[in-house]
Amino acid sequence: MTLVTVASSDASAIAQTPAATPANTTHWYIVPTAANDCHLNLRSGPSTRYRVLLRLDSCAGGPWCWFQTYLCGRTSPDEVVGAHYSCLDTRQRTVWSDRWTVVALTSSRWAYVASRCGSAIQV
Numbered sequence: 001m002t003l004v005t006v007a008s009s010d011a012s013a014i015a016q017t018p019a020a021t022p023a024n025t026t027h028w029y030i031v032p033t034a035a036n037d038c039h040l041n042l043r044s045g046p047s048t049r050y051r052v053l054l055r056l057d058s059c060a061g062g063p064w065c066w067f068q069t070y071l072c073g074r075t076s077p078d079e080v081v082g083a084h085y086s087c088l089d090t091r092q093r094t095v096w097s098d099r100w101t102v103v104a105l106t107s108s109r110w111a112y113v114a115s116r117c118g119s120a121i122q123v
Contacts, residue, residue, distance in 0.1 A: 026068065026122060026123075027064045027065075027068060027122070027123045028064060028065045028068055028072045028120050028121070028122055028123075029061065029062050029063065029064050029065070029072075029120070029121050029122075029123055030062045030063060030064075030065060030072050030101055030103055030113050030115075030118040030119070030120055031056075031059055031060070031061060031062035031118055031119055031120075031121055032056050032057075032058065032059050032062065032117075032118055032119075033059065033088070033089075033090050033117070033118060033119050034059055035087075035088035035089065035090055035091070035092045036087055036088050036117055036118075038056075038057060038058055038059040039055060039056065039057060040055070040056040040062065040113055040114075040117060040118050041054075041055050041056075041113065041114070042054040042055075042056070042063060042103065042105060042111035042112070042113055043100075043111060043112045043113070044111065044112070045082070045112060046080050046081070046082025046083065046100035046112045047082050047083035047100075048083060048085055048114075049083065050112070053105060053111050054105070054111070062103075062118065063103035063104050063105065063111065063113070064103065064104050064123075065078045065101060065102070065103055065104075065120070066078060066102045066103060066104055066110055067102070072101050072103075072115075072120040078101055078102050079099045079100065079101055079102070079115055080099075080100050080102065080112070081098050081099065081100075082098055082099075082100045082112070083098060084096060084097070084098045085097065085098075085114045085117070087114060087116060087117035088117075089116060090119055095116045097114070097115060097116040099114075099115040099116065100112040100113065100114060100115055101113050101114075101115045101118075
């Protein structure tokens with residue numbers, strides 16, 4: 001499957017997701033980290049210029065990665081290349097990246113999170 005990056009910052013530009021992930025799939029979740037005050041933004045596209053659709057404010061949970069690959073992508077189909085951003089990694093070091101993770105906003109739509117600003121956990 002090929003991911004298509006949308007070119008508008010309008011909320012209506014959220015891409016429709018591909019076929020559903022099988023129910024028996026092991027789920028990987030992207031969660032905010034304490035280094036970033038447990039905040040993580042879900043955006044309508046892979047750039048900080050895209051609209052924030054949801055702001056996570058707890059390190060206890062987050063959205064699941066759409067393709068359910070190891071560590072939510074990390075250079076797999078779960079990630080797309082977009083605009084550069086910076087944040088703190090789990091060791092509280094500033095990191096720069098252009099990788100964005102595709103996550104499930106709902107069962108039929110996806111959103112994008114800055115890959116290096118969160119942490120992946122398996123459930």
